Amino acid sequence: xxxxxxxxxxxxxxxxxxxxxxxxxxxxxxxxxxxxxxxxxxxxxxxxxxxxxxxxxxxxxxxxxxxxxxxxxxxxxxxxxxxxxxxxxxxxxxxxxxxxxxxxxxxxxxxxxxxxxxxxxxxxxxxxxxxxxxxxxxxxxxxxxxxxxxxxxxxxxxxxxxxxxxxxxxxxxxxxxxxxxxxxxxxxxxxxxxxxxxxxxxxxxxxxxxxxxxxxxxxxxxxxxxxxxxxxxxxxxxxxxxxxxxxxxxxxxxxxxxxxxxxxxxxxxxxxxxxxxxxxxxxxxxxxxxxxxxxxxxxxxxxxxxxxxxxxxxxxxxxxxxxxxxxxxxxxxxxxxxxxxxxxxxxxxxxxxxxxxxxxxxxxxxxxxxxxxxxxxxxxxxxxxxxxxxxxxxxxxxxxxxxxxxxxxxxxxxxxxxxxxxxxxxxxxxxxxxxxxxxxxxxx
Amino acid sequence: xxxxxxxxxxxxxxxxxxxxxxxxxxxxxxxxxxxxxxxxxxxxxxxxxxxxxxxxxxxxxxxxxxxxxxxxxxxxxxxxxxxxxxxxxxxxxxxxxxxxxxxxxxxxxxxxxxxxxxxxxxxxxxxxxxxxxxxxxxxxxxxxxxxxxxxxxxxxxxxxxxxxxxxxxxxxxxxxxxxxxxxxxxxxxxxxxxxxxxxxxxxxxxxxxxxxxxxxxxxxxxxxxxxxxxxxxxxxxxxxxxxxxxxxxxxxxxxxxxxxxxxxxxxxxxxxxxxxxxxxxxxxxxxxxxxxx
Numbered sequence: 001x002x003x004x005x006x007x008x009x010x011x012x013x014x015x016x017x018x019x020x021x022x023x024x025x026x027x028x029x030x031x032x033x034x035x036x037x038x039x040x041x042x043x044x045x046x047x048x049x050x051x052x053x054x055x056x057x058x059x060x061x062x063x064x065x066x067x068x069x070x071x072x073x074x075x076x077x078x079x080x081x082x083x084x085x086x087x088x089x090x091x092x093x094x095x096x097x098x099x100x101x102x103x104x105x106x107x108x109x110x111x112x113x114x115x116x117x118x119x120x121x122x123x124x125x126x127x128x129x130x131x132x133x134x135x136x137x138x139x140x141x142x143x144x145x146x147x148x149x150x151x152x153x154x155x156x157x158x159x160x161x162x163x164x165x166x167x168x169x170x171x172x173x174x175x176x177x178x179x180x181x182x183x184x185x186x187x188x189x190x191x192x193x194x195x196x197x198x199x200x201x202x203x204x205x206x207x208x209x210x211x212x213x214x215x216x217x218x219x220x221x222x223x224x225x226x227x228x229x230x231x232x233x234x235x236x237x238x239x240x241x242x243x244x245x246x247x248x249x250x251x252x253x254x255x256x257x258x259x260x261x262x263x264x265x266x267x268x269x270x271x272x273x274x275x276x277x278x279x280x281x282x283x284x285x286x287x288x289x290x291x292x293x294x295x296x297x298x299x300x301x302x303x304x305x306x307x308x309x310x311x312x313x314x315x316x317x318x319x320x321x322x323x324x325x326x327x328x329x330x331x332x333x334x335x336x337x338x339x340x341x342x343x344x345x346x347x348x349x350x351x352x353x354x355x356x357x358x359x360x361x362x363x364x365x366x367x368x369x370x371x372x373x374x375x376x377x378x379x380x381x382x383x384x385x386x387x388x389x390x391x392x393x394x395x396x397x398x399x400x401x402x403x404x405x406x407x408x409x410x411x412x413x414x415x416x417x418x419x420x421x422x423x424x425x426x427x428x429x430x431x432x433x434x435x436x437x438x439x440x441x442x443x444x
Numbered sequence: 445x446x447x448x449x450x451x452x453x454x455x456x457x458x459x460x461x462x463x464x465x466x467x468x469x470x471x472x473x474x475x476x477x478x479x480x481x482x483x484x485x486x487x488x489x490x491x492x493x494x495x496x497x498x499x500x501x502x503x504x505x506x507x508x509x510x511x512x513x514x515x516x517x518x519x520x521x522x523x524x525x526x527x528x529x530x531x532x533x534x535x536x537x538x539x540x541x542x543x544x545x546x547x548x549x550x551x552x553x554x555x556x557x558x559x560x561x562x563x564x565x566x567x568x569x570x571x572x573x574x575x576x577x578x579x580x581x582x583x584x585x586x587x588x589x590x591x592x593x594x595x596x597x598x599x600x601x602x603x604x605x606x607x608x609x610x611x612x613x614x615x616x617x618x619x620x621x622x623x624x625x626x627x628x629x630x631x632x633x634x635x636x637x638x639x640x641x642x643x644x645x646x647x648x649x650x651x652x653x654x655x656x657x658x659x660x661x662x663x664x665x666x667x668x669x670x671x672x673x674x675x676x677x678x679x680x681x682x683x684x685x686x687x688x689x690x691x692x693x694x695x696x697x698x699x700x701x702x703x704x705x706x707x708x709x710x711x712x713x714x715x716x717x718x719x720x721x722x723x724x725x726x727x728x729x730x731x732x733x734x735x736x737x
Contacts, residue, residue, distance in 0.1 A: 073458060088460035095461050095469055104473035208470065 008156075008419040014212040015414075018107035024212060024411055025094060025105040028404040029086070029112055029200065031075050031243025031266055032362060035396065035404040036093035038066030038101035039411060062412045064391035066101025068093045077262045078114025078217065078244040080199035087206050094207060108209045109411045111403055113217035114244045115196035117157065119257045119347070120148055125184040133166065133175045133183055139421035141185045150191045157197070157216055158190040159418035162254035171252075187418065190216055190258050213411060218246025218258045220406030225360040225384035225399070226250055234352030237384065238340055238377075239403060240363035242266045245336055247343050249352070254415070257347040261339040265363030268332045275328040276320055278306055287366075290322050293330045294368035299323040333366065337376040344377070358384035362400035519555040526585045527551045534589040537615075538571045542587055545569060554579045562587070570613050596638060596645075597623060599630045599657075611638040631660030640683070641666065647687045650695070665710070674700060676707045686712060 018024040019041055026037040039062045070092040074085025098105060124145030128137055142161060150156075164172040166180035175183060197214070204211050222237035231250045239246035241264045249257040268291075273283035290304050299322040308316040349355060357377050359369060364383055373381045386397065386405035396404065461469065471477045497503050518524075527550055531539045545565045548557070559577045566575035566587055573592045580586035592614035594606035604617035606626070613635070617623060627645045634641065641658050644666060648655050651670065659667040665680035668687065678686050686709040693699045699707070703723035708716040719727065 071458060088458070091463070091466045092458075092460045095466055098469065098473055102473065104470050208467065 005419050008417065011211060011213055012419065014107060014210055015109070015411075018212045021107070023101075023103050023105050023107075025097065025108045025209070026404055026407045026411060027090065027093070027108050027110040027204070028217070028401075028407055029075060029078075029080070029090070029110060029203075030072055030217070030241055030362075030403065031078055031113070031264060032072055033069050033242070033400070034072045034075075034086075034089045034093045035069045035401060036067070036090075036097040037064050037392070037396070037404055037408060038097045038103065038105055039063065039408055040065045040101075040103075041412070062390070062408065064389055064393075064408065065103070066097035066099075067393050067396050068096030068100060069396070070096070072242070076114075076243055078112055078241065078260070079193075079196040080203055083199060083203055083206075086203050090203060090207050094209065106208075106210055107212035108204055109213035109215070109407060110200060110204060110211060111215045111217045111220050111407050111410075112192070112196065112200055113239070113241050113246050113403070114260060114262065115192035116262075117190050117192050117216055117218065117246075117258050117260050118150070118154075119259065120150065120189040120191065121256075122147060122159075122187040122189055123184065124187065125182055128180060128183050130179060130181055132177055132179050135176065135421070137183055138164075138176065138185075141183045142187060142418045142421060145185065145187050147189070150189075153194050154191040155194040155197050156189055157192045157214060158188070158219065158255070158258075160188050160254060160415050161185050161418070162188050162252070162256055188254065188256055190219070190255075192216070213414070215407060215410050216246070216248070216258055217241070217403045218248040218260060219255050220410050221246060221360055221386075221402045222248040222250050222255060222358075222406065223409050224386040224406030225358055225402045226356075228253075230354070230356045230358065233354035233356070235354060235356035235358060236344055236349055237358045237360060238364075238373075240264060240336070240359060240361035240369075241403070242362060245340060245361070245363075247340055247347075249344070249347055249349060251352060257349075259343045259347070261336060261343065263332075263336045263339065264361075267336075268329050268363065268366075271328050271332045272325065276306055276318075276325075278308065282307060286325065287329070290325055291329055292322065292326045292367045293333050293372045295323045295326040295330075299326060329366070330372070333363075333369065333372060334376065337373055341376055355380055357381045360384040360386070360399045360402040362398075364399050519553040522583075524554045525551045525583055526554050526557060526579055527583050528585070530580070530584045530586045532586060532588045534572075534591055538569070538589060538591050541569050541571060542566055542575075542589060546585075546587065548585065550585075557585065571615050573608065573612075573614075594623070594626060595642060597626045597628045598635050599628060605635075607635050607638055609638065609642070611635040627655070628657030629660065630657060631663075633663035634658070634660035636663070637666075644668065644678070644683060644687060647684050647691070650691050651700070654700070670700065674704060674706070677710050679710050679712060682712075689715070 015024070022041045024039050024041070026035075026039060028035040041062045070089055073089045074080065074082030080086045094105070122145040124141045124143070126137065126141045126144050138161075163170065163186040164175040165184045166172060166175050166178055167182055201211055218237065218239055221239035222231075226235055226237055231253045234249070234251040236247060236249045239248075243262070243264045243266050245261040245264050247257075247259045247261070248255050269280060269283045269287055272278070272287055273280050276283065276286070278286070286304060286306070292299070302322040303319040304322060304325060306318045306320055308318070310316060355378055357373065357380060359373055359381065360383070370381055370383050383399065384402065385399050386402040387409065388397065389405055389408055392405065529543065529546055529548065529550070531542050534542060546562055557579065559579070563575055563577040566572055566577065566589065571591055572589050574590035576588040578586050578588075592608040592612060594614050595609050596607045597617060597620065598605045598607050604620060605613045606615040606617060606623070607629075608614045620628065627641070629635075629638070629641050637660065644658060645655070648668060654670045656669040656671055659669055661667055666678045666683055668676040668678060670676070676687065676690055690699070690707055690709065699717070703720045704717050705720045706718040708718065
């Protein structure tokens with residue numbers, strides 16, 4: 001865990017350097033599209049509603065000065081699959097965004113949606129012997145968390161303290177300066193596949209960019225599309241992406257669970273492609289123009305030209321009714337939502353005080369999806385759009401950009417992670433000296 | 445499976461910048477790089493061209509020749525040429541002197557005229573107290589001369605020199621009769637105290653035409669010489685007062701009309717009169733006769 005701490009700290013330093021330069025790029029590497037936003041920071045400024053332990057990584061006001069989207073290549077299930085292709089796609093997006101911003105960006109904060117995220121709840125406790133809780137105590141209690149064996153092929157993406165408890169008082173946001181005997185903390189740790197992370201890292205590196213931060217796409221979508229009371233009272237954000245569907249559960253403004261289903265809008269498209277025997281591009285077009293999940297009587301009469309260029313008149317003049325299209329799409333969407341339901345159940349979502357579910361992401365634009373989701377996930381379902389961010393072009397305000405927008409918020413106002421706190425004090429020689437002195441006092 | 449070997453023609457057009465195009469764009473967005481490109485490279489090119497050009501001695505000579513030629517041709521334009529010397533405010537003698545001093549080969553460009561040295565030369569003439577040298581209209585070199593006004597004649601042996609108020613020689617005289625209006629002074633260093641001499645001459649006005657001149661004695665004091673070889677020896681301190689006393693005495697007792705050779709006023713407390721030899725003899729004879737009677 002030590003080298004992870006160092007590498008994440010290095011990334012934080014990179015982020016600080018980017019803040020100093022005032023320009024940082026946001027890269028949302030998705031399965032269907034790659035979005036790049038260029039942010040300009042106008043100097044650090046405190047957010048008014050900064051609860052909890054204040055942000056240690058620094059917070060800032062920002063403005064989007066460049067935005068570009070390109071069709072994603074070489075990404076499957078939210079993971080880099082063909083590195084050359086992905087690199088080209090990243091280059092395209094970054095170049096266009098740089099051109100719009102007319103500024104060179106060197107630092108990139110990226111998010112990834114796949115890589116099989118898995119959540120862990122950790123607990124740590126230390127004795128503070130009736131003293132006041134200091135910064136180093138918080139670092140210590142986080143280091144004292146017993147980390148499960150998550151496997152050597154996994155990497156920690158997020159490790160956020162979500163709760164502090166001092167003796168029997170729980171639910172503290174900031175225990176610093178308070179007196180107690182025993183400090184305990186709950187930490188949420190998210191691990192992902194190391195290989196996927198490394199591939200992403202190399203892809204960014206090969207574009208002459210420096211990675212200044214990494215985030216889970218499910219997490220940042222939640223930041224951008226959940227409103228404040230939803231984040232406070234408990235809600236789940238379902239980010240229906242192209243290749244994977246991210247699930248993040250928020251409670252008391254902290255992410256307490258994240259997961260991903262390796263299915264998304266691209267699978268719906270491929271179903272259409274297979275069912276109607278059309279190429280993927282046509283299937284995608286048909287899906288976006290005529291797609292839906294709730295069939296009505298009207299849909300039986302609405303015929304869709306499928307088209308084709310085989311030269312066979314019969315084949316090229318095929319039509320299909322919209323009801324048939326819905327009949328192809330609905331089982332897959334249902335399957336995705338069922339899978340999401342399973343994950344939510346596994347996470348114990350039903351125990352939360354509020355069970356709001358917010359659907360966002362590109363695939364959430366299927367007409368009638370909220371009705372279908374209400375049947376599967378529960379009544380409190382709404383479609384979410386990302387928060388409005390200053391300078392964001394109109395084209396990038398749709399639900400497909402909730403990940404990118406969330407990443408801008410994450411870049412400007414990152415939540416405290418374990419590596420933002422100082423190294424556990426046990427390694428300091430001063431501490432051991434103090435201990436020796438105490439031992440002498442106790443024994444003589 | 446995706447085709448690993450890139451196809452020449454892809455079915456879907458995915459415009460992606462090549463790695464070098466992408467890098468070039470990033471470089472062009474780097475301010476220092478752009479500044480280098482826009483400023484540094486042209487400057488470097490110019491520097492290289494200039495150095496290669498000037499490293500050839502022939503080129504250097506050609507440049508300097510061309511420059512010199514252009515300079516000369518500009519300087520020798522008729523607007524800048526000076527054709528003759530004009531002397532203003534001078535007597536014919538002084539003008540001749542000035543012309544002798546100003547050795548300029550006309551016509552000459554006004555750029556080549558050293559007016560400062562000309563002015564120094566002209567001013568250094570004894571007869572000239574001030575000179576203004578300028579290139580005037582009609583392409584003339586104009587020397588405006590203020591001649592020295594002689595106020596006294598200083599005789600050095602047989603040479604008669606003219607002196608102005610500053611005691612500077614401003615010419616020579618053939619004979620005293622040329623300038624009978626000027627007072628005459630003589631003696632070593634007389635010209636150094638010309639102001640005092642002039643004051644004394646002014647005081648000696650009542651003596652009228654009897655005054656011959658002043659003689660400086662030992663560069664210290666004056667003797668006023670009258671006709672009939674009369675001398676008034678004046679003290680070095682306050683000679684004017686002593687002269688005034690003599691003039692008063694003269695007015696009262698007609699002292700100087702008597703047979704007096706020298707009136708010695710060197711000691712103000714004890715003015716002494718020396719008679720001429722004849723007078724002294726006559727006086728002695730008379731007193732002897734009185735003694736005899």
